[in-house]
Amino acid sequence: MERGNIQSAVDEIRKVCAHTTTEPAELLLYSFDTMKIKRKPDCAVFPESTEEVAAIVKICARHKIPITPRGAGTGCIGGAVPIEGGVALVLTRMKRIINFNPDGLYVEVEPGIVNAELSGFLEKRGFFYPPDPASLKSSTIGGNVATGAGGPSAVKYGVTGDYVMGLTVVPADGSVLDTGIKTDKGVVGYDLKKLFVGSEGTLGIITKIRLKILPKPEAVVTATAVFPERRDAVSAVIAILRKGIRPRTLEYIDRTAIRCVEEYLKAGLPVNAGALLLVETDGKTAEAEKEMNDIKELCLAGGADSFVIAESGEEAEAQWKTRRSISASLNRLRPTKINEDVTVPRNRIAELMERTAEMSERTGLPIINFGHAGDGNIHVNVMTDANDAEEYELALKTVEEILDLTLALDGTLSGEHGVGLAKKPYIAREIGQPGVKISKAIKKALDPDNILNPGKIFP
Amino acid sequence: MERGNIQSAVDEIRKVCAHTTTEPAELLLYSFDTMKIKRKPDCAVFPESTEEVAAIVKICARHKIPITPRGAGTGCIGGAVPIEGGVALVLTRMKRIINFNPDGLYVEVEPGIVNAELSGFLEKRGFFYPPDPASLKSSTIGGNVATGAGGPSAVKYGVTGDYVMGLTVVPADGSVLDTGIKTDKGVVGYDLKKLFVGSEGTLGIITKIRLKILPKPEAVVTATAVFPERRDAVSAVIAILRKGIRPRTLEYIDRTAIRCVEEYLKAGLPVNAGALLLVETDGKTAEAEKEMNDIKELCLAGGADSFVIAESGEEAEAQWKTRRSISASLNRLRPTKINEDVTVPRNRIAELMERTAEMSERTGLPIINFGHAGDGNIHVNVMTDANDAEEYELALKTVEEILDLTLALDGTLSGEHGVGLAKKPYIAREIGQPGVKISKAIKKALDPDNILNPGKIFP
Numbered sequence: 001m002e003r004g005n006i007q008s009a010v011d012e013i014r015k016v017c018a019h020t021t022t023e024p025a026e027l028l029l030y031s032f033d034t035m036k037i038k039r040k041p042d043c044a045v046f047p048e049s050t051e052e053v054a055a056i057v058k059i060c061a062r063h064k065i066p067i068t069p070r071g072a073g074t075g076c077i078g079g080a081v082p083i084e085g086g087v088a089l090v091l092t093r094m095k096r097i098i099n100f101n102p103d104g105l106y107v108e109v110e111p112g113i114v115n116a117e118l119s120g121f122l123e124k125r126g127f128f129y130p131p132d133p134a135s136l137k138s139s140t141i142g143g144n145v146a147t148g149a150g151g152p153s154a155v156k157y158g159v160t161g162d163y164v165m166g167l168t169v170v171p172a173d174g175s176v177l178d179t180g181i182k183t184d185k186g187v188v189g190y191d192l193k194k195l196f197v198g199s200e201g202t203l204g205i206i207t208k209i210r211l212k213i214l215p216k217p218e219a220v221v222t223a224t225a226v227f228p229e230r231r232d233a234v235s236a237v238i239a240i241l242r243k244g245i246r247p248r249t250l251e252y253i254d255r256t257a258i259r260c261v262e263e264y265l266k267a268g269l270p271v272n273a274g275a276l277l278l279v280e281t282d283g284k285t286a287e288a289e290k291e292m293n294d295i296k297e298l299c300l301a302g303g304a305d306s307f308v309i310a311e312s313g314e315e316a317e318a319q320w321k322t323r324r325s326i327s328a329s330l331n332r333l334r335p336t337k338i339n340e341d342v343t344v345p346r347n348r349i350a351e352l353m354e355r356t357a358e359m360s361e362r363t364g365l366p367i368i369n370f371g372h373a374g375d376g377n378i379h380v381n382v383m384t385d386a387n388d389a390e391e392y393e394l395a396l397k398t399v400e401e402i403l404d405l406t407l408a409l410d411g412t413l414s415g416e417h418g419v420g421l422a423k424k425p426y427i428a429r430e431i432g433q434p435g436v437k438i439s440k441a442i443k444k445a446l447d448p449d450n451i452l453n454p455g456k457i458f459p
Numbered sequence: 460m461e462r463g464n465i466q467s468a469v470d471e472i473r474k475v476c477a478h479t480t481t482e483p484a485e486l487l488l489y490s491f492d493t494m495k496i497k498r499k500p501d502c503a504v505f506p507e508s509t510e511e512v513a514a515i516v517k518i519c520a521r522h523k524i525p526i527t528p529r530g531a532g533t534g535c536i537g538g539a540v541p542i543e544g545g546v547a548l549v550l551t552r553m554k555r556i557i558n559f560n561p562d563g564l565y566v567e568v569e570p571g572i573v574n575a576e577l578s579g580f581l582e583k584r585g586f587f588y589p590p591d592p593a594s595l596k597s598s599t600i601g602g603n604v605a606t607g608a609g610g611p612s613a614v615k616y617g618v619t620g621d622y623v624m625g626l627t628v629v630p631a632d633g634s635v636l637d638t639g640i641k642t643d644k645g646v647v648g649y650d651l652k653k654l655f656v657g658s659e660g661t662l663g664i665i666t667k668i669r670l671k672i673l674p675k676p677e678a679v680v681t682a683t684a685v686f687p688e689r690r691d692a693v694s695a696v697i698a699i700l701r702k703g704i705r706p707r708t709l710e711y712i713d714r715t716a717i718r719c720v721e722e723y724l725k726a727g728l729p730v731n732a733g734a735l736l737l738v739e740t741d742g743k744t745a746e747a748e749k750e751m752n753d754i755k756e757l758c759l760a761g762g763a764d765s766f767v768i769a770e771s772g773e774e775a776e777a778q779w780k781t782r783r784s785i786s787a788s789l790n791r792l793r794p795t796k797i798n799e800d801v802t803v804p805r806n807r808i809a810e811l812m813e814r815t816a817e818m819s820e821r822t823g824l825p826i827i828n829f830g831h832a833g834d835g836n837i838h839v840n841v842m843t844d845a846n847d848a849e850e851y852e853l854a855l856k857t858v859e860e861i862l863d864l865t866l867a868l869d870g871t872l873s874g875e876h877g878v879g880l881a882k883k884p885y886i887a888r889e890i891g892q893p894g895v896k897i898s899k900a901i902k903k904a905l906d907p908d909n910i911l912n913p914g915k916i917f918p
Contacts, residue, residue: 103697103806104869148646159644162621177893183802184834185618186871187607187657188878189890189916190898194653198646215703238562244674244743284703287746343642347562375643410563412645419647431648434636438905439649445904446897457648 004063006042006086012063016055019046019093030070030088035078035422041068041088048093050168050176050207057205057451058174060087064449069201071112071140075147076339077420079200083455089205091142097121098208104182106165108210111142118211128216130157133416134327142206148198150416152323155374156246156282157214159416161197168208169196172447180210195442200418201453203446217282220248221292222316223309225277225299226270230254232303233275234350237373239298240279241346245291249280250374254353256333257326257370264329269322270306277304277373278323326370333366334383336392338399342406343377343415355405356380363398365391377415403429419457427457463522465501465545471522475514478505478552489529489547494537494881500527500547507552509627509635509666516664516910517633519546523908528660530571530599534606535798536879538659542914548664550601556580557667563641565624567669570601577670587675589616592875593786601665607657609875611782614833615705615741616673618875620656627667628655631906639669654901659877660912662905676741679707680751681775682768684736684758685729689713691762692734693809696832698757699738700805704750708739709833713812715792716785716829723788728781729765736763736832737782785829792825793842795851797858801865802836802874814864815839822857824850836874862888878916886916 014020021027022043031040047053060067066086073080082088095112102125109118115136119129132151133139139149145167150159166180180193196204227233237250253261253276262269270276277299281291296307310316330337344352353369360367371379380402384395403413403426413423413430428436440458443450473479480486481502490499506512519526525545532539541547554571561584568577574595578588591610592598598608604626609618625639639652655663686692696709712720712735721728729735736758740750755766769775789796803811812828819826830838839861843854862872862885872882872889887895899917902909 101804103701104804105700148650150644150646154644159646161650171893171897175893175896177897178891179894181802181871182804182869183836183871183874184805185609185613185836185874186802187609187618187875188871188873188882189886189894190658190662190901191607191620191653191656192890192894192897194650195901197650199649203649215701217703241564242562242674244676284749287749290743290746343640343645345560345563345641346643377642377644410641412640412642412647414647415642415644416646423647427648431651432637434630434634435638435648435651437634438630438636438651441904442649442654442901445900 002064004065006065009059009063009065010043012059013043013045013056013087016059017045017047017052030090031081033073033075033078033080035076037078037081037421039081039083039085041082042085044088044090046090046093050170053170053205053207054174054176056087056089057170057172060451061172061174061449064451066451066454068453069205071143072114072138074135074139075143075420076417077422079147079418079420079456081421083421092140094207102127105213106182106210107213108208109141111140111206111209113141115139115141115144122213123216126216127213129163129211129213131160131163141209145197145206145209146199146201147418148416150372150377152249152251152372154372155250156248161194163212164193164197164209165212166210167193167196167206169204169206171204172449172452177204182210198418200420200456202443202456203452219285219288220280220282221288221309222280222319223292223296223307224319225279225304226273226306227275227277227304228273229303230274230353231350233277234353234373236277236299236302236304237349238346239302240295241374243294243298245294247279247295247374248282249278251278251323252370252373252378253278253323253326254369256366256368260329260333261322261325264332265321265325267322278319330368330381330383334385336384336386338382338384338395340380340399340402341377341415341417342380342402342411342413343375344406344409344411346376348409348411349373349376349378351409352378352405356402359398359401363394365395365398421456424457424459428459461523463524465524468518468522468524469502471518472502472504472515472546475518476504476506476511489549490540492532492534492537492539494535496537496540496880498540498542498544500541501544503547503549505549505552509629512548512629512664512666513633513635515546515548516629516631519910520631520633520908523910525910525913527912528664530602531573531597533594533598534602534879535876536881538606538877538879538915540880542880551599553666561586564672565641565669566672567667568600570599570665570668572600574598574600574603581672582675585675586672588622588670588672590619590622600668604656604665604668605658605660606877607875609831609836611708611710611831613831614709615707620653622671623652623656623668624671625669626652626655626665628663628665630663631908631911636663641669657877659879659915661902661915662911678744678747679739679741680747680768681778682738682751682755682766683778684738684763685732685765686734686736686763687732688762689733689812690809692736693812693832695736695758695761695763696808697805698761699754700833702753702757704753706738706754706833707741708737710737710782711829711832711837712737712782712785713828715825715827719788719792720781720784723791724780724784726781737778789827789840789842793844795843795845797841797843797854799839799858799861800836800874800876801839801861801870801872802834803865803868803870805835807868807870808832808835808837810868811837811864815861818857818860822853824854824857880915883916883918886918
């Protein structure tokens with residue numbers, strides 16, 4: 001694709017959006033996400049309205065300049081990296097709650113609002129927005145929608161896409177599209193909103209989001225089960241769900257992760273356990289407690305040697321601290337962590353665990369598994385040192401082996417992070433050539449000059 | 460679009476699919492759905508495999524012959540009518556259950572399987588497929604997916620699209636696309652499966668469907684509440700949901716419908732009531748009973764003068780009989796029923812009711828409201844006589860007024876039937892010109908010669 005003159009485009013953009021910068025030090029801030037691949041944009045723009053976004057996109061369309069939208073830059077797959085330069089469109093100034101509609105059970109927000117800020121706003125008013133990615137204290141709702149983010153509560157409440165009722169989107173021609181509904185259901189025309197969810201900024205810039213909200217559950221009960229055998233923990237996950245119980249959280253933590261966290265926190269964790277399950281139930285108080293007792297029985301019958309139900313908010317917080325400290329503690333194990341959010345059917349989790357344990361033994365690389373066992377979304381972490389060329393190569397080969405294993409187990413390469421730069425070499429292995437062909441045809445139809453987040457998703 | 464020679468196409472199709480007919484009497488059977496617009500296809504084909512479908516589509520693509528896929532023909536919007544002639548692709552012979560996977564909580568089926576047949580198969584094995592369109596005893600899963608069908612249980616369990624994990628689709632070039640996941644979540648590439656759901660056969664022929672299934676709830680509790688005032692019934696719906704209770708069913712039946720059914724069934728219904736609510740809860744026995752008691756309290760406090768919980772399966776069946784007999788009984792009121800499945804936010808239902816009551820008074824046309832109040836999906840039925848030209852014109856104008864009112868109330872023109880021929884004149888009012896433009900761009904990218912169900916959805 002022949003690109004136009006960036007300087008002319010920047011001059012025009014300055015006229016429609018005062019907050020535009022080409023300062024190298026500032027541009028550096030918008031050159032990466034947590035994947036750590038870096039490419040500076042030529043310019044960063046901070047629009048404050050849909051109209052400004054539309055005007056900017058029109059300018060870029062005329063000059064055929066790439067636009068890479070971004071929120072807080074907490075993504076894991078390089079999605080927010082302006083890999084072909086051009087404009088970084090930073091949406092963090094668009095962070096208003098536009099319309100809180102308790103009777104309609106929805107809220108309308110701008111994309112730059114931080115997930116936790118929205119959740120806090122709703123909680124104070126007796127409502128609940130379930131999707132809870134680990135990054136929730138900094139990631140934006142716009143980024144959550146663009147990547148289709150998940151989180152621990154997905155096992156019961158589903159992922160971001162399940163809450164998107166409507167979107168305002170600026171596609172590549174700079175028009176403004178309102179798509180979606182304000183009702184629980186609707187089947188008028190193609191479901192365009194679902195096409196934009198998870199499209200990682202390649203089909204349009206999301207400027208307004210209407211999200212379904214739920215009444216806040218009366219109670220949340222938290223507990224931790226300790227299993228001597230990893231395999232029993234995985235079987236318990238299946239037994240719980242097979243019983244028709246849908247816990248709000250069903251997180252798995254393997255032995256290596258327990259040991260890393262213990263070394264980090266000195267909290268007296270059971271370092272000889274095979275695995276922990278962190279479980280939460282919610283709903284009416286009596287029902288949440290009843291459900292947790294049912295889960296307790298299933299775990300104890302299934303080989304757990306302890307099952308501790310938190311008696312207070314502080315105890316629950318302490319249990320969560322173990323789970324939340326894993327990522328930080330792993331950094332002490334090896335300098336580089338390659339985190340794959342592969343997802344397999346629940347009944348294949350055990351095989352995934354066995355096979356990655358074998359890989360770890362064979363390669364000598366620590367492989368730590370933890371995450372959302374309830375929906376089969378295990379975070380498989382290969383620990384290595386990117387400065388040791390030989391070992392790093394081995395680590396990358398191991399990762400590729402894990403991805404192939406995942407597909408062989410009927411899994412998906414990404415449960416909640418997306419494709420971006422990280423997984424585009426592998427996408428065809430999952431969606432096949434017909435899937436790539438149709439997806440590219442849609443991309444081409446909507447963005448013929450490939451200006452929206454070019455270089456992502458497709459090889 | 461220049462079409463090719465149908466006779467040559469038919470000759471070729473006979474070679475790849477033995478079950479092909481051009482007998483006029485047979486073709487008549489595939490010329491309509493419940494909307495009653497008729498157009499005979501030139502040929503009807505009954506493929507038995509994805510390979511046969513792909514071969515047929517390739518032939519039609521080469522000859523630029525229209526293909527209209529259909530299941531049981533129970534749709535309400537003319538979607539299955541081959542309005543431009545060509546090939547009626549009848550998928551009722553592809554009705555196998557391919558793979559029942561209880562551990563993975565999914566089932567894979569061919570499109571021609573009837574909804575109730577699949578539900579029965581699952582129920583016997585302790586599982587549950589929630590989407591329950593009124594047509595479930597005859598409509599096919601393929602048709603349910605193509606239209607995005609709903610049903611009474613949508614208020615708690617969502618609609619067909621919420622259960623589609625994966626699809627095999629033959630797009631307009633005759634290739635075979637496998638799209639979707641076998642896991643609870645996945646964000647690799649665009650969500651193509653969601654694009655095909657509700658696309659009414661215009662983007663591809665669905666030949667295999669992977670559906671999420673749930674463990675069967677232990678108990679279902681059924682009850683009927685009688686409200687002297689219509690408005691109180693609507694308020695009770697909001698109060699129930701606002702409390703965080705999600706009944707499995709929350710159906711509204713207005714006074715005219717009650718009276719029609721009573722005349723038809725002579726069941727001793729409360730003909731002076733303003734409205735009935737038919738409510739169901741499900742789950743563990745104790746919880747379902749507790750929830751129903753909470754609902755009872757809310758209804759009685761909110762103006763209901765009776766609330767009868769069914770004590771047996773027979774009593775529950777009797778309560779359902781009232782709801783299920785509405786459509787048949789309305790036919791006695793006037794010869795022609797125009798049924799609109801408009802959907803409004805729950806907090807606007809009352810306005811929809813008031814305003815349609817005014818329209819009924821003004822025009823003299825009976826307008827009967829019933830349906831899925833829990834999700835705002837009210838079936839508004841304008842009763843008339845299509846043979847009385849003047850009155851019929853008035854009815855059509857009234858329908859248009861109802862559609863405009865629905866949009867003014869933040870609603871959608873169709874909650875579960877779709878667009879097809881019936882609502883294509885109105886689609887732009889809801890999705891706007893940018894929505895039409897983008898949808899048509901996708902259609903053109905995937906089906907450049909417009910051979911898949913041409914003449915539908917878009918004006």
